[in-house]
Amino acid sequence: MRIRSFVGALCGALALSALAVPAAQAEENPLTFSSVAINSGQPLVVGTGTPKQFRVHYNVHHTHELYTSAATLYAGGLDTRSAQSRPVSEPTCRDLSDTVARCVQTLAIDPKSLVDNGVAGTWHVYLQATDADHNVAGKGGLYPTKVLRASTLAHTDAAPEPVAKGRTLTITGKLAHADWTTHTYTGQAGRPVALQFRPDGGSYATVKTVDTGSGGALKTTVTAETSGAWRWYYAGDSATVNGVVAVGDAVLVE
Numbered sequence: 001m002r003i004r005s006f007v008g009a010l011c012g013a014l015a016l017s018a019l020a021v022p023a024a025q026a027e028e029n030p031l032t033f034s035s036v037a038i039n040s041g042q043p044l045v046v047g048t049g050t051p052k053q054f055r056v057h058y059n060v061h062h063t064h065e066l067y068t069s070a071a072t073l074y075a076g077g078l079d080t081r082s083a084q085s086r087p088v089s090e091p092t093c094r095d096l097s098d099t100v101a102r103c104v105q106t107l108a109i110d111p112k113s114l115v116d117n118g119v120a121g122t123w124h125v126y127l128q129a130t131d132a133d134h135n136v137a138g139k140g141g142l143y144p145t146k147v148l149r150a151s152t153l154a155h156t157d158a159a160p161e162p163v164a165k166g167r168t169l170t171i172t173g174k175l176a177h178a179d180w181t182t183h184t185y186t187g188q189a190g191r192p193v194a195l196q197f198r199p200d201g202g203s204y205a206t207v208k209t210v211d212t213g214s215g216g217a218l219k220t221t222v223t224a225e226t227s228g229a230w231r232w233y234y235a236g237d238s239a240t241v242n243g244v245v246a247v248g249d250a251v252l253v254e
Contacts, residue, residue: 031137035057035102039054045241058102059101060100064131067132070128073125075119083114120238123145124145125142125145148240150177152175156248157172158171163253163254169221169224171221174216177240188215192235195230208220
């Protein structure tokens with residue numbers, strides 16, 4: 001099994017994949033792509049600071065020896081990309097057969113390069129390859145992948161603690177999302193968040209749904225019936241990460 005790392009000639013390949021779409025190739029072009037996998041099939045969650053690194057795996061089918069290959073993840077149309085990834089490493093390819101190579105490349109999405117929350121959602125991969133016979137192939141619109149804004153839920157606070165049975169508990173928290181315009185975490189009103197309760201020895205279940213107030217603030221009241229823990233759970237939407245859970249707050253009911 002032969003493993004190759006494309007160095008040197010990679011620069012031209014990356015420039016081509018990042019800036020332009022190669023001219024249409026004849027149907028008999030011997031370079032094609034298949035079996036694309038991005039981040040093990042999981043959504044890419046991007047915050048406001050550290051770039052999100054991930055791997056792209058794909059097959060290149062070739063008749064002549066494979067010379068270069070590269071991958072780019074992008075938002076928007078292929079000719080009007082509104083955002084895209086940057087390479088972290090050169091692609092490395094291993095031969096699965098004489099005519100098929102399995103390639104992997106590490107890419108990153110830098111939040112500082114994102115200037116609009118509207119680019120959250122579905123991105124696609126663009127693959128490019130050249131062979132020793134000077135054939136060039138480029139293919140976009142492959143493998144739709146979710147790129148989502150990171151979300152945070154502040155620590156749940158239930159008060160007073162302890163509380164007498166039948167008295168009122170006030171439960172607060174805050175939901176915030178990565179804002180790619182200001183590059184800070186900000187909250188907004190009107191987002192539904194589930195309030196969940198877990199009795200001692202039991203499991204969490206949703207008690208009610210509460211909409212965030214100004215700045216993402218959460219506040220509601222419940223009647224204390226039994227000891228246990230309270231927490232907030234945000235299911236997410238098409239642009240923000242789903243399944244965000246706040247640290248629970250245990251309350252003793254006397």
